[in-house]
Amino acid sequence: TAGAYLRIIESEADADATPEEKQTFQPKKVRIKILHVQEAILPAIDDDFAKKMGVADIFTLQQKIRELLTNRLQQQFEKNKQEEVNEFLLKNYQFPLPFSLLENEKQHRLQQLLNGPQAKEQWLKMSAEEKSRIENEITVEAEKALRLFYLARQILADAKIQLTQAEIAQEAQRIASQSGPSDPAQKIPADVSALAISRLILTKAQNHILGQKK
Secondary structure (H helix, E strand, O other): OOOOEEEEEOOOOOOOOOHHHHHHHOEEEEEEEOOOOOOOOOOOOOHHHHHHHHOOHHHHHHHHHHHHHHHHHHHHHHHHHHHHHHHHHHOOOOOOOHHHHHHHHHHHHHHOOOOOOOHHHHHHHHHHHHHHHHHHHHHHHHHHHHHHHHHHHHHHHOOOOOOOOOHHHHHHHHHOOOOHHHOOOOOOHHHHHOOOOOOOHHHHHHHHHHHHOO
């Protein structure tokens, strides 16, 4: 469509931004000039299209799409169930946390949030009220994470469920690969291994509880 017109919109955080980055993001009104609008011409959904997608024919492509959608639905279902377990544990098992432990976790998360010059610059521009709100949110999330970790660890101990070195190495490698290509032969940093262990402990505890409910 030809022609040009102006439009004012409010900026938003990138879809792939981390939760911490979204917390510190400050929306702004920006003016954009739309010069033209292009409309996509969709190809025919046939065997030729399927071959361009790397499969033999349209039937195989449809099967793969169906499998992909089914897997995503299953993953979402499992994620929802795990979140229900977390809510159940946090609601029904209350216990005090040492102040120093909670404060260390809070500061660790805050440092991660402010990792980078842009994040630090945004933080300095915030009002005291905005900083306090973010710090309170971080404290809540830190407390939940610590409670879940200790509850999950106790669940595994009671059920005599252990982690294997192979599981830890595999999870650590998966976490490391999320930040870009990694060399399997390269030594995994200690903080990544620690994160892998905590995630495995929580996942195994969640799966154990869900298994007991069946």
